[in-house]
Amino acid sequence: MIRIDSVTKRYPDGTVAVDRLSLEIPDRSITVLVGPSGCGKTTTLRMINRMVEPTEGTILLDGEDIQRQPVTTLRRSMGYVIQNAGLFQHRTIVDNIATVPRMLGWGKQRARERAAELMERVGLDTSLAKRYPYQLSGGQQQRVGVARALAADPPVLLMDEPFSAVDPVVRKGLQDELLRIQDELGKTIVFVTHDIDEAITLGTMVAVLREGGRLAQYAPPAELLSTPADGFVEDFLGADRGIRRLSFFPSAPLELTTDAVVPADAPAERIAAVRSPYLLVTDPDGRPLGWAERDRPTAGTIGTIEAIGTGRLLPYGRPFVPGADSLRVALDCAVLSPTGWAVAVDDEGRVTGVVSQQTIGEAIRAAHSAGRAEDEKAAG
Amino acid sequence: MSGFFDIPSDLQHSWAGLIGLHMREALLPVAAGLLLALPLAQVCGRFRWLYPPVLGVTTVLYAIPSLAFFVVLIDYTGQTELTVMIPLALYSLVVLVPAIVDGVRSVPDETLAAATAMGFGPVRRYLQVQLPIAAPAIIAGLRVATASSISLVSVGALIGNQGALGNLLAAAQKYDRPELAVNSVLTMAALAVLCDALLVLLRVLLTPWMPRGGSRRKPAARREELTPEGAVR
Numbered sequence: 206m207i208r209i210d211s212v213t214k215r216y217p218d219g220t221v222a223v224d225r226l227s228l229e230i231p232d233r234s235i236t237v238l239v240g241p242s243g244c245g246k247t248t249t250l251r252m253i254n255r256m257v258e259p260t261e262g263t264i265l266l267d268g269e270d271i272q273r274q275p276v277t278t279l280r281r282s283m284g285y286v287i288q289n290a291g292l293f294q295h296r297t298i299v300d301n302i303a304t305v306p307r308m309l310g311w312g313k314q315r316a317r318e319r320a321a322e323l324m325e326r327v328g329l330d331t332s333l334a335k336r337y338p339y340q341l342s343g344g345q346q347q348r349v350g351v352a353r354a355l356a357a358d359p360p361v362l363l364m365d366e367p368f369s370a371v372d373p374v375v376r377k378g379l380q381d382e383l384l385r386i387q388d389e390l391g392k393t394i395v396f397v398t399h400d401i402d403e404a405i406t407l408g409t410m411v412a413v414l415r416e417g418g419r420l421a422q423y424a425p426p427a428e429l430l431s432t433p434a435d436g437f438v439e440d441f442l443g444a445d446r447g448i449r450r451l452s453f454f455p456s457a458p459l460e461l462t463t464d465a466v467v468p469a470d471a472p473a474e475r476i477a478a479v480r481s482p483y484l485l486v487t488d489p490d491g492r493p494l495g496w497a498e499r500d501r502p503t504a505g506t507i508g509t510i511e512a513i514g515t516g517r518l519l520p521y522g523r524p525f526v527p528g529a530d531s532l533r534v535a536l537d538c539a540v541l542s543p544t545g546w547a548v549a550v551d552d553e554g555r556v557t558g559v560v561s562q563q564t565i566g567e568a569i570r571a572a573h574s575a576g577r578a579e580d581e582k583a584a585g
Numbered sequence: 586m587s588g589f590f591d592i593p594s595d596l597q598h599s600w601a602g603l604i605g606l607h608m609r610e611a612l613l614p615v616a617a618g619l620l621l622a623l624p625l626a627q628v629c630g631r632f633r634w635l636y637p638p639v640l641g642v643t644t645v646l647y648a649i650p651s652l653a654f655f656v657v658l659i660d661y662t663g664q665t666e667l668t669v670m671i672p673l674a675l676y677s678l679v680v681l682v683p684a685i686v687d688g689v690r691s692v693p694d695e696t697l698a699a700a701t702a703m704g705f706g707p708v709r710r711y712l713q714v715q716l717p718i719a720a721p722a723i724i725a726g727l728r729v730a731t732a733s734s735i736s737l738v739s740v741g742a743l744i745g746n747q748g749a750l751g752n753l754l755a756a757a758q759k760y761d762r763p764e765l766a767v768n769s770v771l772t773m774a775a776l777a778v779l780c781d782a783l784l785v786l787l788r789v790l791l792t793p794w795m796p797r798g799g800s801r802r803k804p805a806a807r808r809e810e811l812t813p814e815g816a817v818r
Contacts, residue, residue: 256698277704280704295714
C-alpha cells in the first residue's frame with residue numbers, strides 16, 4: 206500500500222502545489238487523481254517516485270518511507286507512463302520496451318523476449334518490434350509506453366495523463382485495454398487525469414483535488430456521483446451525473462415483458478391478443494426484426510406480419526444484455542428506440558423480452574432508494 | 586615543368602602533401618572545437634543563465650578577423666600550424682555550442698521525464714538520450730564549422746606559409762602561374778564538398794530513427810487512418 210501522509214509541496218517562490226494531502230492508495234487497484242489544471246495531481250504523482258521531493262510530510266510504500274531507499278531502485282520498481290508516451294525516438298520499439306530490464310542487468314536475449322511478450326499483452330503486433338517510434342500512430346506509441354512501464358514487472362504503475370493526447374476513439378480503446386491488463390496483472394496503479402469521465406471509467410477509488418492542491422473528496426466513483434462532498438465536486442462532475450451514475454446499477458433486475466414479442470410467422474389470433482400498442486417481431490431463431498404498431502395496417506388488424514412483409518417494420522434500435530449491461534445502457538436503448546421500449550437480448554442475440562421507459566424509470570427509483578439505504582447503513 | 590599539379594619546390598610539399606596538410610589544419614581545430622563545445626554546452630544547458638553570456642563572448646570572438654587573431658598569436662606560438670589552428674578551433678566552438686545546446690533542448694520534456702522516471706541518472710541520460718537525439722543538430726553544426734574551417738586555413742599563407750593549399754595563391758603571384766591559384770581554389774572547394782558529403786552520410790548512418798523526407802511519413806499517416814484504434818490484433 207502507498208500511504209501519503211499530510212504531504213505538502215511548496216516551491217521557493219511560495220506557490221503551494223500540494224497542501225497537506227493524505228491518501229491511502231490500496232494495493233492491486235486503480236486509484237485516480239483528478240482535478241482541474243493546477244490542482245497538484247501531477248506533482249503528487251511525481252512525489253511518489255521522488256521526481257519531486259515533498260516539502261513536508263512522508264510517503265510510505267508498504268510501510269517504509271520512500272526517502273529511505275536509493276532513488277534509482279525506487280524508480281525502477283515503479284513503471285511510469287506519460288502523456289505522448291515519451292518514447293526514446295532514437296531507439297526501436299523493442300529496445301524502448303527493454304530499457305528498464307537492460308538497466309537491471311538482464312541479458313539482451315531475455316530482455317527482447319520479455320519485450321515481445323509485452324507487445325502482445327498490450328495489443329501490439331510483434332512485427333512492429335524493429336520499427337522506430339515515428340513510424341507508429343499516437344495510440345500505438347501509447348501502448349508501447351504502457352509496455353515499457355510494465356517491462357520489469359513492477360508492482361506499482363504511475364500513469365500521468367497517459368491517454369490525454371489521443372483522439373476519443375483511440376482513448377476508449379486504450380482505457381478498455383488498461384482495464385483488461387489490470388484484470389490480468391493486478392498492479393497498484395496511480396492514474397492522473399483531468400477528465401472526470403476517464404476517472405469514473407477507470408477508478409476503483411477517485412481522489413478529486415482542487416486548485417492549490419487540496420483534497421476535495423476521496424471515494425469510489427459511484428459514491429462520488431451519488432453524494433458529492435461539496436459544490437466544487439458537484440460542478441466538476443458535470444450536469445449529467447445522475448445519468449452517469451446509472452452505469453453502476455445492473456440492468457438484471459428489470460422486469461421484462463414477453464407478451465409483446467411475436468415471431469414473424471405468428472397467427473393472427475396471437476397478434477390480436479397483444480395488449481401493448483407495439484409488437485416486437487422476431488425471426489424464427491428469436492432474433493429481433495423490428496417493431497410493428499398494433500393499430501396500423503402493418504399487423505394485427507389485418508392479419509399476420511408475414512402477409513404484410515417485414516420490410517415495413519420500425520427499426521428496433523440497439524438491444525441491451527440484461528446480465529452484462531448497466532441501467533444506463535438499458536435507458537439509452539429505450540431512449541433511442543422509436544417506440545420508447547428497449548429490447549433485451551441474451552448473449553446469442555435472441556430476444557428475451559422488452560421493457561418500457563416507465564419500467565426502467567421505476568427500476569432507477571428503486572435502485573436509488575436501495576443506494577440511499579446502504580449509504581445510511583454505512584453512515585450509521 | 587609548369588603543369589597544373591607541379592608545385593613550386595619552396596612549398597616543400599607535393600599536391601597530395603598539401604591536401605593532407607590542409608585537412609589536418611582544418612579538421613583538427615573542428616575536432617578540438619567539438620571536444621570543448623560538448624562540456625560547455627552541457628554546462629549551458631544545466632545553468633540556463635550562463636548560455637546568453639557564453640553566446641555573447643563566443644560571438645565577439647567570431648567577429649575578430651582571422652588575420653588579426655594570427656598576428657596576436659604569433660607572439661606566443663610563432664609562425665606555426667598551431668597559430669592557424671587555435672583561431673579555427675575557437676570559430677568552430679562558436680558554431681558548435683549553440684548547435685549542441687539547441688539540439689539537446691529539442692529533446693521533448695516527456696522523453697526526459699520518462700528517462701528520469703525509469704531511473705536514468707543525469708550522466709546516463711545525457712549520453713544515452715540527449716546526445717543521440719541531438720546528433721542531427723550537432724552534425725548540422727559540424728557541417729558549417731568544417732566548410733568554414735577548410736576555407737579559412739588558406740589565410741595562414743599570410744603568416745609564413747602556414748596556409749597549406751592557400752600557399753598556392755601566394756605562389757601563383759610570385760611565379761606568375763595563375764593555374765596554381767585555380768588549382769588552390771578548386772581543390773579547397775572539392776575538399777569542402779567531400780567533407781560535407783561524408784558528414785551527411787554520417788548523419789544518415791547515425792539516425793535511422795529520423796523520418797526521411799516527406800514520402801515515408803505519408804504512408805505512416807495513412808496506416809493510422811486504417812487502424813483508428815491504433816492496435817494490430
